[in-house]
Amino acid sequence: MQIDDFKAFVKTIPAIREEVVKGRYTWQQLYEFYVLYGEDDKMWEPYKHNRTDLTGLLDILKNVDLDALSKSFEGLQKILDLVSTFVVKEQPKSQNRQWYDD
Template identity: 85%
Template sequence: MDDFKAFVKTIPAIREEVANGHYTWQQLYEFYVLYGEDDPMWDTYKKSHMDLTGMLDILKNIDLDALSKSFEGLQKILNLVSTFVVKEQPKTQNRQWYDD
């Protein structure tokens, strides 16, 4: 039972399923005991939930210097490409009032 409680704490979306009446705790516990926590049934809950700590872990592992250098490189490439692109001026008719 303690293993199931610890497992449920890692996936808060399961609590929502019980609160919404889709499952009971008994049903989920029996499923956990029969099939274990590696069953594909749990994958939808594991993948659909990204908690704040998970997002912070991702942000913590981002190398901001490398990201900044990548953006600088991309900006240089775009500037270079823009020099090759010919910008056409809109064709205006130089008609005067007396051309009518």
Template identity: 55%
Template structure:
């Protein structure tokens, strides 16, 4: 029974093999027997695993291109300007506190 669960998990990682069963090239029984006898490194599965890896890589690149294409550079620029202004305010406040602390220390002496 553990082999069946392992087979199900393995098949979920390579969705292209489902189409082979639906197209009639293999049955689930045939694939399960190949899996139990030869393991997941068999050449029958190797092709689908490679296709899945290539598809994932190209999908990541297409997602990245989609994201880059839809970035509003003006909005990014405005956001960065706002962050820069905020940082300048924090630096000025920190400088003021340092100056005030040094003034009070000098007066106490």
């Protein structure tokens, strides 16, 4: 039964998989550590910290009001359009020349 618990635990912290891929640990080593010390050991804290940061970011994204964000972008686009009407666009002289200007 502990192997199923370990698998569920590892799924909650994807950074652990990277440690195995990099060759720092084997799955056997991590499983033995899990069995001996449990999931609350200090060894897992750096991995849990990374998960918390990602979870916090996802929570922030979930709470974004997409309608308000869209309206903000529309307002920004209007401002940019207005500013662009005041900007004088000079064309390079080579494009303004006619065949008889040479």
